[in-house]
Amino acid sequence: MNRATAAARTRFHPLTVVDRDTASADGASLAITLRVPTPLRELFSFTPGQHLAVRATVDGAEVRRSYSLCSPPDELTGRGTLRIGIRLLPGGVYSGHAASALVPGATVHAMPPLGAFTTSPDPARSRRYAAVVAGSGVTPVLALATAALAAEPGSTFTAVLANRTADSTMFAEQLADLKDRYPARFALTRLFSRERLDVGLAATHLDDAALDGLLTTLLPPHQVDEWFTCGPAGVVDRVRRALAGRGVPAEAVHAELFHAAPAPPPATTGGDRALTVRLDGRSTRVDTDAGTALLDAALTARPELPYSCRTGVCGTCRVRVVEGEVRMPGSLALDERERAAGYALACLATPLSERVTIDFDVV
Template identity: 45%
Template structure:
């Protein structure tokens, strides 16, 4: 997964040596130093970045298809963290992420212009609930609806399903402005050549006419309904994976569930960007300050939280530098924790599924306590 609220500083020039977090206890804080082995151009504004995973860390970086990693670097004196979805071939000796430059995106501009093989960055192990577990005995039909850089986690899912489940099929609806903007085009064509009818790719271009009118335009409700009626057997699809900007993802989800009758539990969502929203007003009965007990990486800490001025994550970072976070916008889910005692209210939630909420999970970057005491466990 990638992109969130951008950091507005000037990125390190491409000619400079990479600025890397040199904390010798980085591994204890959840990050590991990984060396870049390849930076492959994908489009004019996107690259695929591969990292070597040493044998001693291969179990740590073993991932479920669809998961993401958090990449950390110090750029112009600023600790920058971003989450990027894993999209490489199944295997344990390296991991690959896709990075697309975004306006005012410090790390994405650095990665697309200044990162080079041999550079070392701090990378946290895979996380996130988006994705699936492969099972060679399964026979299923998996479909993806993605736009732009939203291809990255769904490409990883498609590769894993096609290679590990000989009886399964994958259909992918991929929205872009033009053919020039299609990330991982060669990889997708390779999957089509390798797996034939088991992999169906439908490229939808909004600013470039194609032979099929159905595939020319934006992935809006009408187009999705048209494609579903003519090209995709919706009842035959077992699971849908949606990834991209907020508007596209919510439109696709609502179209599938409300218009096409797909069970909500079969629609899985991941966002790559969401605009900031206004904070929710706190309840009048909310405690002025909260004493929070936090369990993280096997250690407990206590901190006072002013719910009017800060989130739980803001407060925890004052006493625990190893608190996990990346986007701080409610999108990536890196800061998820279980509320064991007390209550919080989230300003927004784009990352947690209904079943996760039912288990008490909350996003600490969006959570403001409403009780005088609070106990949470990071997961």
């Protein structure tokens, strides 16, 4: 990847809203379809399961969020569009903006897709995929299932979806369409914590007991090749522990967290650490201290740095540490190979050594 392309991947680009649909029966979710200008379509190419970092100015303040793509890649190549799913949260700053402002003709500023919660379909292989998700965690799984079932005629996909109620389920119609299209290859089990239906399982939380039953009867781990789990931290951690306890190797499990980002902490400048930041071929030095996240310190001098969630979930601020040492907490947005290669998330990492240099241009 040349420097110009690398720089373009860390910038926001204007996309146009061309369609807007309600994505759940309760009206609390949206599917926003965006048109990508022809010159940007190669840059915005993606694999199923990835997400977009978006930004907007709301009440005079910049807000950034990440939303998963729910459309398959062939919609971008064939129609020039991609689609994201947005759950409207009470008091949600960006989702409130989306509810009122993201109508056809509006502009959404977005970075090119990224994320490791994905797989690359291969027509030559036959695999059994399984997903255990909660709430809006179904959004990337819809794209994953759609792409895998279309590209791999010998593969199957089983999804377990937990929600509070049937009406709060996002993309229920699209999931039903998948079932109609692939009746022998796509299976869907729905769990509802606040209601009991005449069909399916009784009202239940996706707790340890429910997971044990699912993994004993519906999804014996030895019969599954690749796993996906997405949703709140409690659900994702529970699924990962259950799979690990049954001998499923970590590399067979893709995990992603969904939650609202908290307000960022105040940045600290000055101190006994020297941080050098490289972006777009330009280096900038900032003085900071051992307790301040690299991103918080760097933004005081380079406000154009790429970031979104600020909580180590989305991976937008992924950097390579090319000098010095940092303290990097565990995060699902970085795998062990990336950590071993010197990558870190600037929103979580703090400087250990007196001098640290991070490079946003190395991808």
